[in-house]
Amino acid sequence: MLGEFNLIETYFSNQQANRDDVVLAQGDDCALVSPPSGCHIAISTDTLVCGTHFLASASPEDIAHKALASNLSDLAAMGATPAWVSMGISMPEVNEPWLASFCQAFFELANQHNIQLIGGDTTKGPLTITLTVQGFVPVGQALTRGQAQEGDGIYVTGTLGDAKAGLDVILKTRLSTQHDINQILEKRHYRSTPQVLAGTQLRGLASAAIDISDGLIADLRHILSRSQRGAIIDTEQLPISNELLCFTGSDMLARQYALTSGEEYQLCFTVPQHDEPKLDQQLAGIPYSRIGQITNSGRIVLHEQGCEVDWELTGYDHFKDH
Ligand code: ADP
Ligand code: MG
Numbered sequence: 001m002l003g004e005f006n007l008i009e010t011y012f013s014n015q016q017a018n019r020d021d022v023v024l025a026q027g028d029d030c031a032l033v034s035p036p037s038g039c040h041i042a043i044s045t046d047t048l049v050c051g052t053h054f055l056a057s058a059s060p061e062d063i064a065h066k067a068l069a070s071n072l073s074d075l076a077a078m079g080a081t082p083a084w085v086s087m088g089i090s091m092p093e094v095n096e097p098w099l100a101s102f103c104q105a106f107f108e109l110a111n112q113h114n115i116q117l118i119g120g121d122t123t124k125g126p127l128t129i130t131l132t133v134q135g136f137v138p139v140g141q142a143l144t145r146g147q148a149q150e151g152d153g154i155y156v157t158g159t160l161g162d163a164k165a166g167l168d169v170i171l172k173t174r175l176s177t178q179h180d181i182n183q184i185l186e187k188r189h190y191r192s193t194p195q196v197l198a199g200t201q202l203r204g205l206a207s208a209a210i211d212i213s214d215g216l217i218a219d220l221r222h223i224l225s226r227s228q229r230g231a232i233i234d235t236e237q238l239p240i241s242n243e244l245l246c247f248t249g250s251d252m253l254a255r256q257y258a259l260t261s262g263e264e265y266q267l268c269f270t271v272p273q274h275d276e277p278k279l280d281q282q283l284a285g286i287p288y289s290r291i292g293q294i295t296n297s298g299r300i301v302l303h304e305q306g307c308e309v310d311w312e313l314t315g316y317d318h319f320k321d322h
Pocket of ligand 2: 120121122
């Protein structure tokens, strides 16, 4: 079995090209980096715990992807360009095939976003992965949660609801009779695509933004409370995949999934009316939908065909309470 030093050397060091702004990566007491002038550094940390955020049966590739994707999603929601990541990993044992698969998926996603692993810590313990990501955002252009105004359009990227359906499949709380639909949704649960490009394209355009990690309603509430506003959501405008429609068998249930599905890692953002016409050009090639409007009411109202609906929506739960 490899010792700790060799383990780090073999799996976590020298797996990526050096970014120009990384002066010193793994191997010393600290990493040294050169931040660009004129930018803030956006920093975020997310932890994934076995049994809470993924099941012990999850593949190492899926775990690695989910860990990095959830962190990249926070940078995206701030409009930041990814730069550096540190990893705290605790593992019950050294399982080299597991580590090799984990690192392969981790570095594949990291390289796609030009984010470099610059350091971390490796310990023995229950399987837990904590990543701290850092990115750049030009001074004054970060997408915060607090500036949504009455009349702003409310938008989301991609489709919503698949991650919750995927969780149903993983926990077997609901299954489609079609095996291939179950497989696609389970994959979408673990392999979401962080909306980094959308985030940077929304700089200077979105009045507020957040990534959907707890469910659209729960996350939109964060924007509304920070901005001291309310919202009308047109439930018919919620973007829903054909697979989710097939899985739920009803428009209403699919929409309820879209409103409460967590760990989607899509962006929810608001845009002032006069800037809405610019979105098509700014987000060219990125799927997005207008789902409602900011109000002054202080609450979220759900509309279907212009009428208010009163759906009992439960929040998002992880695999178990924590
Ligand atoms: P220290 O005793 O100074 O904390 P460590 O022995 O924990 O150093 O780590 C040695 C080097 O390897 C450090 O530069 C650290 O950043 C890096 N490192 C340790 N674990 C990881 C990891 N999981 N991913 C990336 N780098 C790591
Ligand atoms: Mg250490």
